[in-house]
């Protein structure tokens with residue numbers, strides 16, 4: 001195993017430490033109730049190195065991916081599975097033949113950042129190079145898939161789904177090969193790329209996510225930049241720059257060229273994750289996003305300098321004015337919303353409480369973006385939540401009328417559960433809890449993919 005109690009790297013310790021087995025366990029123990037709407041698979045991706053890694057240089061974002069999944073249906077938890085996401089390197093480390101499919105870049109690792117359903121298939125995603133990997137229903141890797149030969153290069157771990165068009169919209173970068181530009185990519189409902197626009201940038205920023213409204217898509221050109229000294233030293237190749245102008249670009253979705261972007265200079269900061277974005281009117285775009293004051297200044301092994309607060313960015317297209325207003329002082333990350341409000345005006349954001357200005361996760365957070373009213377809910381003494389995935393209740397009319405699914409780690413038991421919370425009755429009794437057969441290391445993002453209705 002790659003971990004030991006003497007390693008100096010916190011991203012290999014405690015529940016950051018990888019697990020070393022793939023399990024398939026059926027008929028899981030459940031406390032409470034699994035609501036009838038939950039018929040499908042909850043899945044979550046995260047880094048889980050295979051074998052030894054160097055604790056001096058290992059960065060949390062670079063571990064090869066592992067997807068954990070729980071199948072729910074008919075009020076039962078049918079199975080838990082965890083599978084490494086295969087690609088050239090993990091397959092070699094596991095002593096298996098490569099899964100095949102086109103390859104982009106030299107990283108070779110299995111996508112470790114997000115997992116979800118699109119175009120009738122299941123995909124594992126990562127930014128900065130490697131092509132997506134297609135998974136089967138039981139989380140086994142099928143092949144690398146460049147959207148059936150239509151993706152020119154890198155993709156993103158955070159494509160934004162537009163419910164109005166059925167498209168994915170992504171801002172993509174590839175620091176190894178695209179030194180002077182990023183690429184905007186639109187994928188149609190059939191899983192094939194329909195549009196790309198190259199966007200020149202003055203530096204190679206770590207472009208983690210984007211924001212989408214019916215009229216524009218955002219470019220976060222922020223001062224976390226590639227550092228080739230780090231890259232040549234075999235380290236994660238991004239760090240903070242004091243000299244780079246932070247700015248946000250808004251590209252009209254109907255544009256054919258990057259020259260249509262409206263740029264807004266902003267104060268130095270970094271954002272990984274917008275909650276959502278919408279057009280307030282013809283001349284005003286709103287992006288609610290978790291803003292950190294700095295990132296990768298001192299800690300170049302992980303995001304421990306996080307101090308994110310949900311913040312409203314307002315862009316006035318008519319005057320060029322930009323304002324930034326903190327919605328809630330609550331430290332948090334991993335913002336999610338009811339999927340039905342994507343690109344529309346939302347009211348509620350759900351996230352994970354962070355503690356002591358670092359990426360130490362605690363309870364769940366619910367923020368009313370209209371009022372700033374904030375609720376924090378513990379999942380149990382000492383337990384650490386993960387990103388909350390929202391699933392609407394059947395016949396729901398209110399935006400918060402749904403279930404939140406979050407993996408919870410209990411250090412006292414060294415065990416993980418999948419916890420179900422009523423998003424409307426956020427501080428009320430826990431709805432249900434699926435007890436998992438092994439702990440799930442801290443990771444990144446996931447989704448609930450409903451089974452097709454029979």
Ligand SMILES: [Fe+2]
Pocket residue numbers: 113157158208272273444445
């Ligand atoms: Fe992310």
